[in-house]
Structure formats: structure tokens, C-alpha cells
Amino acid sequence: MKFSGSIHIPILDRLAAGQALVPMLLSYRRRPDTIVLALPRGGVPVAYEIAAALELRLDLMPVRKLGLPFHDELAMGAIASGGVRVLNRDVVKMHGVDEATLDSVAQRELQELQRRERVYRGDHPLPDLRNQQVILVDDGLATGATMRAAVRAVHSQGPARIVIAVPVAPNDTITELRREVDEVVCPFVPEWFTAIGRWYVDFSQITDRDVIDLLQRAWQRKLHGRAESREVTDAPTSTSRH
Numbered sequence: 001m002k003f004s005g006s007i008h009i010p011i012l013d014r015l016a017a018g019q020a021l022v023p024m025l026l027s028y029r030r031r032p033d034t035i036v037l038a039l040p041r042g043g044v045p046v047a048y049e050i051a052a053a054l055e056l057r058l059d060l061m062p063v064r065k066l067g068l069p070f071h072d073e074l075a076m077g078a079i080a081s082g083g084v085r086v087l088n089r090d091v092v093k094m095h096g097v098d099e100a101t102l103d104s105v106a107q108r109e110l111q112e113l114q115r116r117e118r119v120y121r122g123d124h125p126l127p128d129l130r131n132q133q134v135i136l137v138d139d140g141l142a143t144g145a146t147m148r149a150a151v152r153a154v155h156s157q158g159p160a161r162i163v164i165a166v167p168v169a170p171n172d173t174i175t176e177l178r179r180e181v182d183e184v185v186c187p188f189v190p191e192w193f194t195a196i197g198r199w200y201v202d203f204s205q206i207t208d209r210d211v212i213d214l215l216q217r218a219w220q221r222k223l224h225g226r227a228e229s230r231e232v233t234d235a236p237t238s239t240s241r242h
Helices: 014-028 042-055 089-094 097-121 145-155 172-176 208-234
Strands: 002-004 007-009 035-037 058-062 063-068 069-078 085-089 133-137 159-163 181-185
Touching: 007 014, 014 042, 014 133, 014 159, 014 181, 035 042, 042 058, 042 133, 042 208, 058 069, 058 172, 058 208, 063 097, 063 145, 069 089, 069 097, 069 145, 085 145, 097 208, 133 145, 145 159, 172 181
Parallel strands: 035 058, 035 133, 133 159, 159 181
Antiparallel strands: 002 007, 063 069, 069 085
């Protein structure tokens, strides 16, 4: 098994990926102005481990890849909440994708993005990202299209700082993203990159149920923490007044 920085390759699973990223993000531990945003679905287990270990809030940044109609794994762009759309223009041009095809794919993926927002969030309020330090997390990057869409969606909300944290990504993608954010944390940057799943032992699909369960656990932990804080704050002191 290969070891690179703070991560073993191949990565055991997404939980191990999140745990490996924790030591690289310790400066954000327990910061009330910091929030971890997961890119669903694969980024949610990774982000959950980070948020739990660092005692940070966890939420979602819904994004959808725009895959080529005849090769869905190859991203020609991505969309994110708030009407954000980014394109890999080289891919679009190379494969001769016309505007009508692009719009058709984008509309289909928008419907899925909106469905996921409804299913995952329910009535849980959207996070306020103004003046916040935002840590965007995924289980890995290939072209970086979905992460760029997420970054632009966050930028539009006026954060204080944007950090990207992923376990594995190619060097050219990391280089491009560093121009758009304040910090990129990525312990493994292979010289030859193919699919993200190649670097995992277990890269099984994450289900809607998995996402909902992890989010509910994180949100309940946050609520319990608030209740405990209020109990401590409101408790009478042992010092008597004379």
C-alpha cells in the first residue's frame, strides 16, 4: 500500500478519506465562523468525518455534473444551486456538443439537483455563508467541473474564505482551482490520473438514504450541542449572594 503525505493509497473508503484530511484542517477546529459543505453524494461521508472530528457545522452544496450524452462520466460542465453553470469548453468543442444538446442535459440535471435539495434538506434552513470560512469537500476531483461550480455558488454569497478539501485530484485540476480559492488541501496528487474510484478500495455508490442519515446525525449533534450550551449558560452558579 502506498503512503502519500497523510493518506494511504489505495484509500480504504470515503470515511478513511475524511479521517485522513482532518489533520490538515486542524486550524479550523471548533471555529464558529467555519462550515463544512459537502458535494453530494460522494462527498457527504468524507465531509461528515471532517465536521465530526473538528466539531464544525455540516451542510450541502448541491452540484450536478453535465456529462456528455454518449459518455456520461466525462464532464462537459456542471451546475450548482443558485443558477450557476460552468463549462469545460475544450470538452464541448472537442466533441462537437451543440447548444441545444447542452441545454437539454443541463435541464435534466437541474431537475435532479432540485429533487436532491428537496429530499436531502427537507425543511432544514439553508446556511448563511456571508463572512464564513467555507470548506468544500468531495471524495476526489477529476476535471474539477463540479467543484468549480460549487466554488462560484459559494463566492456569490460573500464568504470570508473558501477552502477545498479532497483526498485525491490531478495536478492540473488543483492548479486551476488554486486560482479561484484561498486554499486547496489535497494529500495525494498522482502523476497519472484516471478515474477517482481507481484510488479507493471501496468506492461503492452512496445512496440518498446514506446522505439523509449522515446529515440528520450531523444536524442533531449540532442541536444537542446548542441545548447543552444553553443548559451550562443558564445553570445557576454555586456562588451564593450575601
